[in-house]
Amino acid sequence: MKYSILFLVFILFSCQEPEPSTNNLLLGDWIRLTEEQLTNKYDTIWLSEDSFEIPIPPSLPPPPQSLASLQQPFGFGIYPDSLDYFKGFVEITPNRSEERYTAKYLGNFTQYTLNYDTLRLFHKVNDTFQTFLIKKLVPDTLVLLYNDSIPLTFRKLHSQPDSLPNFDRIIFSTSCYMCPIESTSIHSNGEILFYEDRNNGKQGFYRGKLSKEFTAYLFHKYNKADPKNLQTSYYPDYITSHPTINTTSFMKEESIYKTVVDSEMSAPPHLVWAFIPAYFAYQTTNIEKITEESLPFYQHLRFFDFIKTDSILDMKQTEAFLLWQELGTAKPTNVNFSPTYHVSFNDLFDIDESKDREVTIINTDGRFYEFMSNNNTLIKLDLGYNFIDRNIKRKIRALKEWEK
Incomplete structure (x- = not known):
């Protein structure tokens, strides 16, 4: 009878929820440390854009797989009622007939359970629970054992943005x-x-x-x-x-x-x-x-850059996309202005190579834009402000030889 009571007490304690201290220590954002980070073999080095002009030795080896993993960090955020899987759950389906793939986003959040030294999270793509044994848990370090053999070491991230702007x-x-x-x-x-x-x-x-x-x-x-x-x-x-x-x-x-x-x-x-x-x-x-038909011809363009003689103010992809949006709301005008830049561009939609391009020339001073169409029609638009002065923080630079 004595042993039966002891066994019952053991079962009752085994079914209890993890201690609050364990829950509290786990809450927050965690990033996995790579083997190189754990052994301090590598430091991350940022290169400037000009570094791409350095000649590449023909014998340059591909980056080690461990360094590649540095570029795609694995991490998650644990909250009281859910887990944020930072890489997201994405289901990839190849479409070989069309030589492409489709990617279906299943979200970032998933459910998890915590029972003493065991963390289980539901993997939405595999439709299964993954089980991790908690080997170590201190305020800033978490060590999980996956499949009873693979240790994964995580460091807690403390994000405290410095006077965060309120973005529109x-x-x-x-x-x-x-x-x-x-x-x-x-x-x-x-x-x-x-x-x-x-x-x-x-x-x-x-x-x-x-x-x-x-x-x-x-x-x-x-x-x-x-x-x-x-x-x-x-x-x-x-x-x-x-x-x-x-x-x-x-x-x-x-x-x-x-x-x-x-x-x-x-x-x-x-x-x-x-x-x-x-x-x-x-x-x-x-x-x-x-629809393509609902867009004015000057919005059939993309990848804008501002060029002045042998200099260029190159646009990043997001900046060019913003200019594309702004052109859609610009007002027609007859104002005469002195162009400062010639605007380079690519055609947005596939065009019939046997036909002339819809737009042949774009000139601007940053605020006013004039488009010369393939039938020599000139259209002027007014953004109402100087796009370059308001949005581009970089200075104009000299054109490289391959850009001329």
């Missing part, structure tokens, strides 16, 4: 070789304008309205990156011929506060983790396609 809009763009070129403009009220040119089955322009919850979540993700103290560019300490470029423009009071360019997921973790919900925001709501 966030514009996100991404591009790489053989992947979608995409731009998304999201207002703080949830209005979304989305463009994609290939690969993910949504070619063209779309508009819609995001939920208040998702909009707040997305802006919160970007705010954790501490935009005020972000550099304007992040590049890895290796060189690749086809980098993935992610660009974010933060807007306040209808002007660009800062534009940040990331190559190969080299930016600080909280910024990299904001890319996933920004990239897939259009999948979280109903969006309506904007």
Whole structure:
């Protein structure tokens, strides 16, 4: 009888919830440390844009897999009622007949359970629970054992943005070789304008309205990156011929506060983790396609740059997308002005090579824009303000030989 009572007491204690101290220590954002970070073998080195002019030795080896993992940090945020899987749950389906793939965003949040020394999270793509044994938990360090053999060491992140601006809009763009070129403009009220040119089955322009919850979540993700103290560019300490470029423009009071360019997921973790919900925001709501026919001919263009003789004010992808939007609301005018720049551009839609381009020349002083069409018709537009003075913080630079 004595042993039966002891066994019953043991069972009762085994079924209890984890101690509050364990719960409290787990709450917060965690990032996995790589083997190199644990042994201090590597330090992250940022390269400037001019570094790409350094000749690449033909024997340059590809970056080690461990360094590649530095560029795609693994982490999660644990909250009282949910877990934020920072990489997001994305289901990839190849479409070999069309030589592309489709990516379905299943969200970032999932359920988890905590029972003493065991953490279980539900993986939405695999439709299974993943089990981790908690081997160590102190205020800033967490060590999990996966599959009873693989130790994963995490460090707690403490994000305290420095006097955070109240952003009105966030514009996100991404591009790489053989992947979608995409731009998304999201207002703080949830209005979304989305463009994609290939690969993910949504070619063209779309508009819609995001939920208040998702909009707040997305802006919160970007705010954790501490935009005020972000550099304007992040590049890895290796060189690749086809980098993935992610660009974010933060807007306040209808002007660009800062534009940040990331190559190969080299930016600080909280910024990299904001890319996933920004990239897939259009999948979280109903969006309506904007037909090509409904756009004026001067909005059949993209990738604008301002050129003056042998100098250029090059536009980042998000900045060019903002100019595209502003041209759509510009007013026709007959004002005479002295052009300061010639604007280079690409055609937005596929065109018949046997026909002339719709637009042949664009000239501007930053505020007024004149478009010469293929039938020699001249159209002038007034933005109402100087786009360059308001939004571009960089200085004009000399054209490189390959740009001339």
